[in-house]
Amino acid sequence: xxxxxxxxxxxxxxxxxxxxxxxxxxxxxxxxxxxxxxxxxxxxxxxxxxxxxxxxxxxxxxxxxxxxxxxxxxxxxxxxxxxxxxxxxxxxxxxxxxxxxxxxxxxxxxxxxxxxxxxxxxxxxxxxxxxxxxxxxxxxxxxxxxxxxxxxxxxxxxxxxxxxxxxxxxxxxxxxxxxxxxxxxxxxxxxxxxxxxxxxxxxxxxxxxxxxxxxxxxxxxxxxxxxxxxxxxxxxxxxxxxxxxxxxxxxxxxxxxxx
Amino acid sequence: xxxxxxxxxxxxxxxxxxxxxxxxxxxxxxxxxxxxxxxxxxxxxxxxxxxxxxxxxxxxxxxxxxxxxxxxxxxxxxxxxxxxxxxxxxxxxxxxxxxxxxxxxxxxxxxxxxxxxxxxxxxxxxxxxxxxxxxxxxxxxxxxxxxxxxxxxxxxxxxxxxxxxxxxxxxxxxxxxxxxxxxxxxxxxxxxxxxxxxxxxxxxxxxxxxxxxxxxxxxxxxxxxxxxxxxxxxxxxxxxxxxxxxxxxxxxxxxxxxxxxxxxxxxxxxxxxxxxxxxxxxxxxxxxxxxxxxxxxxxxxxxxxxxxxxxxxxxxxxxxxxxxxxxxxxxxxxxxxxxxxxxxxxxxxx
Numbered sequence: 387x388x389x390x391x392x393x394x395x396x397x398x399x400x401x402x403x404x405x406x407x408x409x410x411x412x413x414x415x416x417x418x419x420x421x422x423x424x425x426x427x428x429x430x431x432x433x434x435x436x437x438x439x440x441x442x443x444x445x446x447x448x449x450x451x452x453x454x455x456x457x458x459x460x461x462x463x464x465x466x467x468x469x470x471x472x473x474x475x476x477x478x479x480x481x482x483x484x485x486x487x488x489x490x491x492x493x494x495x496x497x498x499x500x501x502x503x504x505x506x507x508x509x510x511x512x513x514x515x516x517x518x519x520x521x522x523x524x525x526x527x528x529x530x531x532x533x534x535x536x537x538x539x540x541x542x543x544x545x546x547x548x549x550x551x552x553x554x555x556x557x558x559x560x561x562x563x564x565x566x567x568x569x570x571x572x573x574x575x576x577x578x579x580x581x582x583x584x585x586x587x588x589x590x591x592x593x594x595x596x597x598x599x600x601x602x603x604x605x606x607x608x609x610x611x612x613x614x615x616x617x618x619x620x621x622x623x624x625x626x627x628x629x630x631x632x633x634x635x636x637x638x639x640x641x642x643x644x645x
Numbered sequence: 646x647x648x649x650x651x652x653x654x655x656x657x658x659x660x661x662x663x664x665x666x667x668x669x670x671x672x673x674x675x676x677x678x679x680x681x682x683x684x685x686x687x688x689x690x691x692x693x694x695x696x697x698x699x700x701x702x703x704x705x706x707x708x709x710x711x712x713x714x715x716x717x718x719x720x721x722x723x724x725x726x727x728x729x730x731x732x733x734x735x736x737x738x739x740x741x742x743x744x745x746x747x748x749x750x751x752x753x754x755x756x757x758x759x760x761x762x763x764x765x766x767x768x769x770x771x772x773x774x775x776x777x778x779x780x781x782x783x784x785x786x787x788x789x790x791x792x793x794x795x796x797x798x799x800x801x802x803x804x805x806x807x808x809x810x811x812x813x814x815x816x817x818x819x820x821x822x823x824x825x826x827x828x829x830x831x832x833x834x835x836x837x838x839x840x841x842x843x844x845x846x847x848x849x850x851x852x853x854x855x856x857x858x859x860x861x862x863x864x865x866x867x868x869x870x871x872x873x874x875x876x877x878x879x880x881x882x883x884x885x886x887x888x889x890x891x892x893x894x895x896x897x898x899x900x901x902x903x904x905x906x907x908x909x910x911x912x913x914x915x916x917x918x919x920x921x922x923x924x925x926x927x928x929x930x931x932x933x934x935x936x937x938x939x940x941x942x943x944x945x946x947x948x949x950x951x952x953x954x955x956x957x958x959x960x961x962x963x964x965x966x967x968x969x970x971x972x973x974x975x976x977x978x979x980x981x982x983x984x985x986x987x988x989x990x991x992x993x994x995x
Contacts, residue, residue: 477842478838507829
């Protein structure tokens with residue numbers, strides 16, 4: 387299997403806090419990879435570094451062999467990495483459809499549709515694809531509604547939908563199941579699996595261990611900003627270093643992976 | 646839907662006809678002067694809204710463009726000794742000068758977010774006012790005065806009125822085009838969540854700067870027209886801090902970010918202010934009144950007349966529909982879903 391996305395010794399500190407300390411992870415092409423770790427272990431910071439929202443102090447980020455370290459977020463998105471945020475971020479005063487069209491800018495620009503900037507937003511092809519994706523995630527019925535009227539779970543689905551607009555090769559999901567009701571969690575997991583079968587690679591940060599262990603091919607554990615263990619869920623689940631990482635800090639009971 | 650659009654288009658056409666024949670029917674110079682001032686502010690507030698309303702970056706430095714346009718047109722007119730109707734051909738040059746100023750202005754101010762942006766625009770505004778006072782080519786505190794125009798006193802205001810109308814209508818049409826375009830959608834996305842927009846491939850700096858420059862261009866032309874009309878640009882009147890406050894207040898009163906709101910705000914506030922200034926010869930009363938209006942808007946209409954009015958209308962419609970269903974004879978099918986989300990389907994406030 388070829389590696390699609392990987393980091394090499396990425397470090398990042400905020401003042402005196404070492405958020406990432408020589409973190410190296412690998413995500414295989416076509417896989418669903420999980421990234422877990424106690425609160426404050428640097429998961430979201432690693433996401434931010436990989437997607438251009440934070441600059442690295444040292445180290446490198448590669449996508450398909452290409453160095454994308456410290457690229458701006460729009461460049462990273464163009465290169466093929468889509469991401470969602472832990473606290474969902476949708477354009478609340480735009481309609482669901484308009485949210486989808488915003489994410490299609492890059493794609494339409496590539497087709498030369500941007501030559502006339504005053505052209506109507508979203509061509510028919512874009513709208514068709516947007517509707518397909520919304521139907522796929524199950525929120526097509528809300529296409530005309532303002533995004534602020536959606537429930538929290540629906541916003542997560544919208545975020546996933548518009549990230550897919552640009553046909554990314556890899557999608558980074560930051561806590562896709564967090565704060566979502568159990569039925570919707572199953573839906574989200576199903577959709578991820580389906581997309582994966584169609585060829586999209588995933589890297590998922592999640593605290594819901596059932597979700598991660600049930601979905602991921604490989605799980606990497608972060609602790610104090612570095613990757614301590616990486617392997618299939620069954621192996622990671624019983625690794626003493628993982629138990630240390632969680633039980634050693636023991637700040638958040640929900641995070642304990644062993645039942 | 647189709648009938649609604651026809652109705653709307655008809656309404657707009659009627660408004661335009663009224664606007665065109667206004668100075669022919671009402672010939673009182675005082676009222677036409679009010680009208681010219683109002684049109685100047687309509688164009689200015691639409692230009693302001695096109696950047697600040699759509700992107701969410703509140704600029705209190707648009708007087709820089711207004712003053713730059715006024716001084717540019719003023720200096721060119723006096724140097725080239727332009728007279729007669731051809732003076733209006735200079736307006737695009739005033740806009741161009743303002744647009745040229747907007748590039749470095751935007752590159753500096755747009756590096757920071759929201760609140761800091763407001764402060765920086767104010768700072769840059771005062772730098773420009775100081776320059777107008779201190780450079781020799783701007784005439785220092787004497788400013789730049791207009792030469793004589795050849796129009797007869799009776800219809801003196803009319804040329805200004807029609808040029809103002811063209812500017813205002815042009816600005817509104819441009820704002821409407823932008824609001825419905827890909828570019829406009831990018832601006833609105835920036836307003837809602839700039840970082841997220843960047844992460845979805847929107848080149849935020851480029852989009853913001855373009856809107857800022859377009860907005861500056863129109864404001865510069867408006868400043869030029871104002872200079873012709875008033876006849877003199879002084880540092881404190883061309884670069885006037887109350888211009889920024891007035892424009893922002895008009896937009897907030899009508900509804901920031903909507904298309905019709907700022908226009909409505911200007912149509913209400915500018916005549917009110919003029920009337921104020923004439924009725925109360927004590928200069929400060931007008932300013933106190935402006936302050937009172939500002940407080941009332943914040944207290945009772947924080948989102949502006951147009952958005953609040955629309956919300957009220959949809960609520961009222963929903964109530965009426967429910968009532969008609971409740972009546973025993975009413976055979977209307979229970980289309981309860983259609984009433985409430987109707988505003989949502991049009992994509993929010995227009």
